[in-house]
Amino acid sequence: MADAVLFDLDRTLVDLQSATDYAAALADARRVAGPLAADDAPATDWTHETRAAMALLVACSGDARWEAVSAAIAAHEAAALPRSVPMPGLHEAWALAAVVPRAVVTLLPEPVAREALARHGIAAGDAELVVVGRRPDDRPKPAPDGLLRACVTLGVAPSAAVMIGDSSWDAEAARAAGTGFVGVPQSAAAFPEGTETAADLCAAVRRVLGG
Numbered sequence: 001m002a003d004a005v006l007f008d009l010d011r012t013l014v015d016l017q018s019a020t021d022y023a024a025a026l027a028d029a030r031r032v033a034g035p036l037a038a039d040d041a042p043a044t045d046w047t048h049e050t051r052a053a054m055a056l057l058v059a060c061s062g063d064a065r066w067e068a069v070s071a072a073i074a075a076h077e078a079a080a081l082p083r084s085v086p087m088p089g090l091h092e093a094w095a096l097a098a099v100v101p102r103a104v105v106t107l108l109p110e111p112v113a114r115e116a117l118a119r120h121g122i123a124a125g126d127a128e129l130v131v132v133g134r135r136p137d138d139r140p141k142p143a144p145d146g147l148l149r150a151c152v153t154l155g156v157a158p159s160a161a162v163m164i165g166d167s168s169w170d171a172e173a174a175r176a177a178g179t180g181f182v183g184v185p186q187s188a189a190a191f192p193e194g195t196e197t198a199a200d201l202c203a204a205v206r207r208v209l210g211g
Contacts, residue, residue, distance in 0.1 A: 001210040002180065004156040005097045006147055008165030009106035011186055012201065013090055014116045016108070019083035022049040025076035029056050032068045036060065042142055044167045045189040054107055054140070054169070061139045070134060074109045081112065086120040089202040094122055096205045103130035103150035105163070105173075107140055130154060142169040144177030151179070162208045164201070171195055182207055 010017045026049050033056055041055040053073050060066040094102075106113045110133030114123075123129040130153050132138075138145035151158045162180035163170055168191055174181035182204045183190060183197040191197060198204035205211075 002100060002162040002208045003160035004101040004103065004151070004154050004162075005205065005208055006150050006161055006163040006174075006179065007097075007102065007104050008163070008167070008170045009104050009108055009113050009116065011166040012087060012164060012170075012184055013094075013104070013122065014084050014086055014120055016077060016080055016084040016112075016116050017046065017050055019080035019085075020050075021076050021080070022047065022053050022073075025049075025073045026053045026056070028072040028075070029053055029069045032072050033060060033065055042168045042172055044169060045185075045187040046167065057107070057134060057140050058142075061143070066136050070109065070136075074112060077108060077112050078115075081115055081119060084116055084119060087201055089200055090120060090122070093201040093205045096202065096209065096211075099209065101130075101154040101156065103132060103154055105132045105141070105146040105150050107134050107169075109133045110135070142172035142176070144173050147173055147177035147179055151177070164204045164208065166190060168192065168195075180208070 036059040039055045041058045044051050060069045110131050113131050113133045132146040132150045134140050158178040163174040164182050166184050166186050171181050183195050184201050184204050
C-alpha cells in the first residue's frame with residue numbers, strides 16, 4: 001500500500017478543461033509571451049489548444065514572462081469554474097484515499113484548483129489540504145517539482161507515494177519524481193503502451209491502496 005496518494009486535478013478529480021476556452025487563453029498568452037523556444041513537451045490526448053497553452057508555461061519556466069503568461073491563461077480557467085463537472089466516482093475515491101495522506105498536484109493555479117474542488121464538495125475551506133498548483137518557482141509538469149514539493153509537505157518519500165492522473169504529463173512527472181503512477185485514461189491515446197492504468201478513479205485508488 002502506498003504511504004500517500006498524489007492526485008492530478010483536471011480530468012482526474014474535476015473536469016475544468018472541457019469548459020475552458022483554451023483557444024482564447026492561448027491567444028492571450030502568446031500575446032504576452034512573444035517569441036519562445038521550440039515546444040518539446042510530451043504529446044497528450046488534450047486538445048491542441050490546451051496542450052499548446054500548457055506548453056507555453058513549460059517554455060516560460062524560469063523566465064520573467066511566466067507570471068504574465070500564467071495570469072493570462074488563469075483568467076480563462078477561472079471563468080470556466082461554474083461550468084466544471086466532477087469526474088465519475090469523485091467523492092467515493094476521495095473518501096477511499098483518506099486512509100493515507102493526500103495531495104493534489106495540478107497545472108492549474110492553486111486558487112483555481114481549490115475553488116474547483118470546493119465547488120464539488122472536496123475540502124471546502126480546508127486550509128490544511130495540500131494543493132500544489134503551478135507557481136513561478138517550480139517547473140510545471142511534466143517536470144517533477146510539484147510532486148516533490150507535495151511529498152515534502154506530506155512528509156513522505158517520493159518512492160512511497162503514488163500519483164494518479166489522466167495524462168502522459170502526469171506519468172512523466174511521476175517517473176521523474178520517483179513516485180509510482182496509475183493512470184485514469186480519458187481516451188485510448190492518453191498514455192504510451194505499457195503505462196499502468198485503471199478503469200476509473202475509484203479503481204485507481206483501490207489499486208494504489210492494495211485493495
